[in-house]
Amino acid sequence: MATSCSRYNNSGSLAIWGYVLLALDVLALLDVFRQPWDIGKKILWAAIIFFFPLGGLIIYYLFAGRGK
Template identity: 80%
Template sequence: MNKLTPHLSRMATMAPILALMLITSSCARFNADGSLATWGYVVLALDVLALFDVFRQPWSIGKKVLWAAIIFFFPLGGLILYYLFAGRGKA
C-alpha cells in the first residue's frame, strides 16, 4: 500500500478525466471517409505532447523507448498510464 500512496492524489484527479475519455473513445475515432474525427485530433495532439515530454525526461534511452512504445501502441490508455506512473514531480 505504501507504493500506491503517492499515486492516490493523481488517481483522484484522473477519475473524471478517465470517465470523459471513456465516453469520448466510444465515439468513432475515424469518420466514414477515413479522416480523423474531432476526438481523434485531440488524442493525437495529446499523444504528441506526451511523446515530447517522454524524450525531455532525464531517463535512460531504454525507458524512453518503452514509454514511447506504450503511448504509441495504446494512445488513450498509454496517456493515462504515463500521467499516473511516469514519476512526475520527482527531482
C-alpha cells in the same frame, strides 16, 4: 455501436476527438524524450504511448514521475 466510438468519420478522416488524442500523444512523446531517463526507459514509454494511445496517456500520466 462500435463504429460510433471510432476515431474516424465515415469518410475515413479523423474525427475531432481523434485530432485531440493525436495532439495529446505528440505532447506526451515530447515529454518522454525530455525526461532525464536512460534511453531504454524512454523507448519503453514511447512504445506504450504509441501502441496504446488513450490507455498509454493515462498510464503515463499516473505512473511516470509526476512527483516533480
